[in-house]
Amino acid sequence: MTAHSLLITRPAGKADGLLASLDQLGYQYLYQPLIATQLVPIKAKEQQWLQQADQLIFVSVSAVTSLQQQLDASTLAAPLRAVGHTTATVLQQWTGREVLYPDDQRSEGVLSMPCMQQVDGQNIVIVRGQSGRELMKQGLQQRGARVRYVQSYHRLPIELDGCALYALWQQQVSCILVTSEEIMRRLFSLLPVEGHDWLRSRYWILVSPRMHDAALTLGIPVSKIILADNANDSALMAAIGHYKRGYL
Template structure:
């Protein structure tokens, strides 16, 4: 019997991947560990989007940042270069008609290391010196990209486009987690924050043995930093896939 596969990405990002996997014979469970929510006040975001052409580069930290931005603009100015972390964000841009050729898009060259550090390695920092870069992100996040750009003599402005929240542990979620902890399954986790949320929820659901049970599951993660977090949390089997759905699909479809 195929192992159940648990996809923990936010709901909107889980559906397409789940559909592709359901075309096979795997039992697929969607269990979002982070909810993507709108900002209570979008005035700061709207103000900065009104002056996009004043930036030498606009960097998006995630597909969510891209979708939230393009929901508020008619089109992207071709003169403004973009930077993204990985293939998932490139696909998000493509959904909005922004692709290489008409637009200049920079992303990490190593698809297994798609993070702020590898994006910095791909950027021409000397060209950006003395100019202004915009980073579009969630309400909170790592400061590595902004700090490194500032250290290189680049002016940085950051703006929030969405917020993340852990799901409420209601009776339905409690029962789903209880059931999943009893099964030997594969889990797709695509952020370190979601991994921390998972551990917190498991401890609440089964304080005695829940942590040991979840640590025995096989994790599929798209970034090295998430793999390092998983190993530090005691997970025994962590598979590092390539960036984007293609890398996940390849790894998952090769698992019996």
């Protein structure tokens, strides 16, 4: 293991393709998931909301895959929307239907979509985990929509020894790849306080403008941030390639 290793933090089950690509290219990395996802059973009333919705919005890949394990895609008749490209791809693969998503892969982007402008009187269901930003719901409600959440999964922090991980990582890791703001913040809460400046000195591969902004609030210099186009494996590999060429 070299001092130029990548730290990959994607949840278990979501990193297989990325790790296989890294192995194929002979890249050195450490893999440590920090958060696990667990399916939440859909209630009968929630299934009814999904079936009767005028529009369905999925906020993450886990929101899609957790619902996929519980429902037949044919029961979802409403137009499908996704917050990001990767989520849209997974949703389209499951349903075989068109999925619209914004260029700005945040709540702000969803609210700016043409299909979200005239929603007065519509029933809109947002499929997500146990928490998240309220901006999308509030914005749609202000436009007259009736908005409900369906929680198809929840996230659980994995119990880890932050001091032991810091001792290992500081000798080896030069770049950290994270695909959610929650995971990024989890790193700062997991490591001891004396490890926070070390975290800020690493390069970071992030996947959205919102994560970029959150990284700055954590004290990570803008010069240390590499922004991938999105969270799919090809975009992440492109960002890793950019880091390898430009920062090592």
